[in-house]
Amino acid sequence: MARNIGSHYTTHRVLGRGSAGTVWLGEGPEGPVAVKVLREDLAADPDLAERFAHERHALLGLEHPNIVGVRDLVIGGPDARDIALVMDLVRGPDLRSHLERERRLAPRDAVAITADVAGALAVAHAAGIVHRDVKPENILLDTTGPGTRALLTDFGVAKLIDEPRHGGKGGVVGTPDYVAPEIVEGLPPRAAVDIYALVTVLYELLAGFTPFGGGHPGAVLRRQVTEKAAELPGIPGELWELIQQCLAKAPASRLRAVELASRLRELLPRLDGLPPLDIGDPDPGDGPPRAAAAAGADAAGDAGEEASGAPPRAAVPLVRGAAPDSERVTHTRMRVPDAAELAGGAHGTARTIRAPGQPRAGSARHGAAARRRRRLAATAAAVVGVGAVGGWLLFSGGGDSADGRAPVPPAVVVPGGERPDEPVVP
Numbered sequence: 001m002a003r004n005i006g007s008h009y010t011t012h013r014v015l016g017r018g019s020a021g022t023v024w025l026g027e028g029p030e031g032p033v034a035v036k037v038l039r040e041d042l043a044a045d046p047d048l049a050e051r052f053a054h055e056r057h058a059l060l061g062l063e064h065p066n067i068v069g070v071r072d073l074v075i076g077g078p079d080a081r082d083i084a085l086v087m088d089l090v091r092g093p094d095l096r097s098h099l100e101r102e103r104r105l106a107p108r109d110a111v112a113i114t115a116d117v118a119g120a121l122a123v124a125h126a127a128g129i130v131h132r133d134v135k136p137e138n139i140l141l142d143t144t145g146p147g148t149r150a151l152l153t154d155f156g157v158a159k160l161i162d163e164p165r166h167g168g169k170g171g172v173v174g175t176p177d178y179v180a181p182e183i184v185e186g187l188p189p190r191a192a193v194d195i196y197a198l199v200t201v202l203y204e205l206l207a208g209f210t211p212f213g214g215g216h217p218g219a220v221l222r223r224q225v226t227e228k229a230a231e232l233p234g235i236p237g238e239l240w241e242l243i244q245q246c247l248a249k250a251p252a253s254r255l256r257a258v259e260l261a262s263r264l265r266e267l268l269p270r271l272d273g274l275p276p277l278d279i280g281d282p283d284p285g286d287g288p289p290r291a292a293a294a295a296g297a298d299a300a301g302d303a304g305e306e307a308s309g310a311p312p313r314a315a316v317p318l319v320r321g322a323a324p325d326s327e328r329v330t331h332t333r334m335r336v337p338d339a340a341e342l343a344g345g346a347h348g349t350a351r352t353i354r355a356p357g358q359p360r361a362g363s364a365r366h367g368a369a370a371r372r373r374r375r376l377a378a379t380a381a382a383v384v385g386v387g388a389v390g391g392w393l394l395f396s397g398g399g400d401s402a403d404g405r406a407p408v409p410p411a412v413v414v415p416g417g418e419r420p421d422e423p424v425v426p
């Protein structure tokens with residue numbers, strides 16, 4: 001049933017749901033639009049409406065062919081409780097769905113998508129905006145033109161919503177597989193966190209799994225800080241060098257977005273015709289074919305879940321009561337671990353890669369059958385390691401910082417004085 005949003009827009013049917021609300025196909029004065037209507041319980045928070053209004057300029061100001069433009073912000077509605085973002089309608093799937101269908105992308109396609117998003121980040125960073133939640137779910141693919149165009153969406157929205165719920169106190173906010181190590185260590189998020197997340201996405205597009213994912217979110221965060229990404233068999237040397245540089249633990253060692261975009265574009269012609277990397281397929285019956293990593297990491301993670309009584313890998317909603325479309329871990333909020341906590345436990349649990357011809361080890365992220373097998377295979381050492389991580393996790397709904405550290409606030413425009421490509425979040 002059609003519904004009015006403000007006086008200019010009508011929504012018709014649901015395009016999808018995220019943790020913060022529902023995205024509708026809508027109609028505005030200039031044609032079709034996508035309308036993200038925030039969940040009622042979020043919109044009921046008067047502070048939130050104020051913060052959205054305050055960030056209106058930043059939300060509406062970004063214009064780039066690889067950014068999903070926010071056209072309008074509607075606060076009000078019939079019962080004065082709607083908050084809706086009116087966006088450009090993107091005709092095509094999000095990158096997560098595309099990857100789930102394809103398993104792995106050919107290097108050229110993966111690099112072209114990443115270059116598009118790096119171009120979007122270059123513009124945002126130059127405007128002093130850090131995205132802070134770059135992941136396949138937030139990259140939409142416009143498939144209507146001659147080639148696929150990737151567009152980055154959701155600038156700063158998750159952080160605007162998440163911050164106040166916790167009274168301004170915070171910790172790690174983000175999606176564990178893509179969270180840069182400096183965030184886990186409690187440093188303020190600068191532009192380099194987006195580079196880290198984006199190149200994690202690139203790795204995932206090539207491999208079918210993220211470099212440090214698998215198992216309990218706490219184990220994933222620990223690997224972000226302590227582990228080195230495993231080289232992908234058959235990856236062109238120049239591409240691997242670039243990935244390594246952008247996954248550097250030290251943010252200053254990573255490329256800036258504008259450099260990353262141009263280096264990736266330079267690589268494109270040399271990747272023409274290369275097939276997806278031959279890294280192996282999941283065992284039959286593993287559920288959606290996504291990845292083929294060796295069992296080590298997941299066995300460790302799942303064993304830790306079981307032994308520590310921690311929740312299994314599943315959606316960790318941004319806010320209580322969220323009902324996203326998928327069961328992927330999305331937003332997680334947790335206390336920043338202290339140095340001693342980071343130093344101990346789960347080393348050596350990062351995925352090892354199965355080279356072509358080696359026996360299959362199981363799917364990285366999906367499939368109850370595979371999870372059960374990995375649990376049986378888990379080692380006692382992994383139980384101890386990952387179990388230690390669970391202690392410092394605090395999930396949504398109760399995430400105030402236990403150690404009283406400074407909050408991790410939302411992305412905002414920097415008033416000036418910083419390097420243009422390295423905005424800070426004050």
Ligand SMILES: Nc1ncnc2c1ncn2[C@@H]1O[C@H](COP(=O)(O)OP(=O)(O)OP(=O)(O)O)[C@@H](O)[C@H]1O
Nearest residue numbers: 015016017018019023034087088089090094137330
């Ligand atoms: N501008 C848009 N045009 C077309 N479809 C969109 C647009 N924005 C979002 N969608 C679709 O709506 C769905 C939900 O998007 P939303 O941004 O709410 O959630 P998400 O990013 O998948 O998850 P989360 O918010 O939990 O991180 C996605 O499947 C996406 O493909």
